[in-house]
Amino acid sequence: MTIARWTPPVAPTRQEQFILKRLGRVRKLLGFLRLHRHELFDAAFQDDLAAMYRTTGAGKEARPPAMLAMAMLVQGYLGISDAEMIELTVLDLRVQMVLGCLGAEEPPFSQGVLQEFRERLIAANLDRRVLERTVELAKATQAFDHRKLPKTLRVAIDSSPLEGAGRVEDTFNLLAHAARNVLRCAAGLLGWTDEQVCREAGIPLLLESSIKRALDIDWNDAVEKTEAITTFWLGQITNQTLAHMIEPRSPPSRIAHP
Numbered sequence: 246m247t248i249a250r251w252t253p254p255v256a257p258t259r260q261e262q263f264i265l266k267r268l269g270r271v272r273k274l275l276g277f278l279r280l281h282r283h284e285l286f287d288a289a290f291q292d293d294l295a296a297m298y299r300t301t302g303a304g305k306e307a308r309p310p311a312m313l314a315m316a317m318l319v320q321g322y323l324g325i326s327d328a329e330m331i332e333l334t335v336l337d338l339r340v341q342m343v344l345g346c347l348g349a350e351e352p353p354f355s356q357g358v359l360q361e362f363r364e365r366l367i368a369a370n371l372d373r374r375v376l377e378r379t380v381e382l383a384k385a386t387q388a389f390d391h392r393k394l395p396k397t398l399r400v401a402i403d404s405s406p407l408e409g410a411g412r413v414e415d416t417f418n419l420l421a422h423a424a425r426n427v428l429r430c431a432a433g434l435l436g437w438t439d440e441q442v443c444r445e446a447g448i449p450l451l452l453e454s455s456i457k458r459a460l461d462i463d464w465n466d467a468v469e470k471t472e473a474i475t476t477f478w479l480g481q482i483t484n485q486t487l488a489h490m491i492e493p494r495s496p497p498s499r500i501a502h503p
Contacts (some may be wrong), residue, residue: 284382291310335352
């Protein structure tokens, strides 16, 4: 598989200069990302991103990882779904400018590609690094108030795209992703496997990769959808279920006595 590097122009074009001026008061981070993308995704960091992919030569040619990482930053900042992000790559000049695809009439990547990349980024523990580098660069250049990042970017990303899910992912699967994070913490505290925690807590649905697929219903049928919501609730996919399991137990010795 060939891992392409992202090498958009550094100097803004006349059209980009016009767009940047319009970003002087609103959506300032987009202007910051355009002007400093070559520093944010320098050669060394692009090498780290490329290392997430196998280099056997097999598989389809990957989209430049740095471009996809930038798309995730923009998506988190704007607080939009995967579906809308894809649409903005052809409808929004600001987004096109940041991604280096001004004038594009077709999306530079698909929803599936964005979702797969997100999962790969999280698995490699590079999602946090993207955020950290953004904050570090904002501080170093003083071109953007880094103190605004926790409100405008980090919270949005932490609660959805970067550490979350995929193609909009719907509420059911988004909640399941969040519940699995709690589950993993509970498993670590109890010294159990994820499967043990799910079985004991009565939430076997969390063992499935997709809650919606596991429920196996017609999601266009209002009655079946209501029944699915009931099933979802009765399955007690909540933090409270796991909290009750942990509360009466003493933590493992390695945690109780550091």
